[in-house]
Amino acid sequence: MDLVDRLLAGDRRAAAKLVTAMEDGGLSAREAIAALYPHTGRAHIVGVTGSPGTGKSTLVYELAKEFRGRGKTVGIIAVDPTSPFSGGALLGDRIRMQKLSTDAGIFIRSMASRGQLGGLARATGDAIKVLDAFGRDLIMVETVGAGQSEVEIASAAHTVIVVDAPGLGDDIQAIKAGLFEIADILVVNKADRDGADKTYLTLQMMLEMDEPGGARDWRPPLLKTIALQGEGATVLADAVEEHLAHLRESGHLATRTRRLAEEELRRIVGQELLDRLFGQVNGDRWHSLAGKVAERQLDPYTAADTLVDSFFHGLTAEETGKGCRS
Amino acid sequence: MPEKKIRVLIAKPGLDGHDRGAKVVARILRDAGMEVIYTGLRQTPEMVVAAALQEDVDVIGLSILSGAHMTLIPKVAELAKEKDLGEVLFLVGGIIPDDDAVALREMGIDGIFGPGASSEEIASFITENVKKG
Numbered sequence: 001m002d003l004v005d006r007l008l009a010g011d012r013r014a015a016a017k018l019v020t021a022m023e024d025g026g027l028s029a030r031e032a033i034a035a036l037y038p039h040t041g042r043a044h045i046v047g048v049t050g051s052p053g054t055g056k057s058t059l060v061y062e063l064a065k066e067f068r069g070r071g072k073t074v075g076i077i078a079v080d081p082t083s084p085f086s087g088g089a090l091l092g093d094r095i096r097m098q099k100l101s102t103d104a105g106i107f108i109r110s111m112a113s114r115g116q117l118g119g120l121a122r123a124t125g126d127a128i129k130v131l132d133a134f135g136r137d138l139i140m141v142e143t144v145g146a147g148q149s150e151v152e153i154a155s156a157a158h159t160v161i162v163v164d165a166p167g168l169g170d171d172i173q174a175i176k177a178g179l180f181e182i183a184d185i186l187v188v189n190k191a192d193r194d195g196a197d198k199t200y201l202t203l204q205m206m207l208e209m210d211e212p213g214g215a216r217d218w219r220p221p222l223l224k225t226i227a228l229q230g231e232g233a234t235v236l237a238d239a240v241e242e243h244l245a246h247l248r249e250s251g252h253l254a255t256r257t258r259r260l261a262e263e264e265l266r267r268i269v270g271q272e273l274l275d276r277l278f279g280q281v282n283g284d285r286w287h288s289l290a291g292k293v294a295e296r297q298l299d300p301y302t303a304a305d306t307l308v309d310s311f312f313h314g315l316t317a318e319e320t321g322k323g324c325r326s
Numbered sequence: 327m328p329e330k331k332i333r334v335l336i337a338k339p340g341l342d343g344h345d346r347g348a349k350v351v352a353r354i355l356r357d358a359g360m361e362v363i364y365t366g367l368r369q370t371p372e373m374v375v376a377a378a379l380q381e382d383v384d385v386i387g388l389s390i391l392s393g394a395h396m397t398l399i400p401k402v403a404e405l406a407k408e409k410d411l412g413e414v415l416f417l418v419g420g421i422i423p424d425d426d427a428v429a430l431r432e433m434g435i436d437g438i439f440g441p442g443a444s445s446e447e448i449a450s451f452i453t454e455n456v457k458k459g
Contacts, residue, residue, distance in 0.1 A: 016382035088356040095366035
């Protein structure tokens with residue numbers, strides 16, 4: 001029985017092997033995606049993001065426990081950064097979640113970002129598909145500890161939780177563009193710490209600046225949690241369910257799903273074109289162009305145009321050639 | 327670009343709270359280009375094996391300083407075999423007396439690293455012995 005069949009039959013080892021296949025890439029990963037894709041699209045995908053040390057992992061653990069209590073199966077994908085120097089990674093999100101690892105209704109997978117800069121790994125989207133086809137009701141994706149612009153999770157999840165904690169910045173940080181804009185739910189974690197009320201008020205003011213009756217008909221709820229003590233997990237889980245209900249009732253779920261599909265398709269087409277182009281350009285040509293750019297004989301845009309144009313001319317010639325033969 | 331990486335689980339089963347060694351080894355392997363999943367302290371054998379399975383690791387590294395190695399390690403090894411993780415490279419670090427080391431090797435533990443083991447030694451043992459694919 002092949003891995004996808006075993007996955008669909010509920011085999012955890014097959015799920016783990018398939019996630020690895022997605023990370024390693026290649027033909028077998030593509031074939032597996034083709035086979036399991038019809039079985040995806042059922043899970044509620046929830047992103048959890050925020051600065052390092054805000055308590056994302058602990059919050060994910062508490063939420064997972066809460067949803068298990070509500071009878072849902074849960075998949076967790078936790079992304080941590082890859083070292084730009086060694087290519088290695090220390091994946092430590094699991095430390096906070098280990099108590100759940102023996103529960104058959106939970107599947108936790110740590111992923112290294114492997115050079116990707118948007119807060120996720122290249123293979124995170126495909127790992128989500130694997131866990132979706134595996135039949136998890138809810139898939140939580142914890143991003144790399146995010147700064148301001150790691151907003152890729154917004155194009156991978158239905159519901160995005162942005163976690164903040166006291167002491168991390170003033171009100172200008174809160175109205176800058178980026179991370180807070182993508183929140184469907186805002187959480188002030190570590191609400192027992194000094195400064196929590198101020199952080200809460202700052203975020204509240206930020207939310208109040210949103211135009212009433214503006215483009216968004218969902219007003220992100222602002223919640224306080226103390227993840228370490230499990231406080232606030234129930235209310236947060238309610239908010240996650242309410243957001244999904246809202247997406248369904250308003251018809252936004254279909255729009256969002258469609259948008260996610262388009263973004264994914266665009267990304268894959270871009271990558272594919274790039275791979276094919278570089279697969280065709282010969283090394284001498286590349287080095288000669290790069291040399292000219294370095295020596296200021298050619299500007300980089302003109303050099304790039306030369307390459308891309310010749311790639312498409314090559315394609316057209318190939319097409320015509322085929323046409324002649326047939 | 328997609329590429330294969332060696333994935334290693336580092337866990338501390340049992341009750342002793344001295345995780346400095348485990349963290350140092352995790353860091354060494356990170357610097358050797360591996361993806362290290364660190365599970366932290368007080369792991370039961372069941373937790374270690376469940377994590378190794380979900381993370382699809384190539385290597386399990388256990389750190390034990392409490393003296394309970396002859397109870398805990400065989401349990402982890404046995405559970406791992408049960409879950410079809412026999413292919414995984416199995417390493418132990420900590421304080422393991424020579425006689426016990428012999429017994430552990432017979433049980434299928436691939437490498438035992440005591441105090442004084444160098445970082446190169448551990449990293450190259452892994453790269454040379456991991457079965458990829």
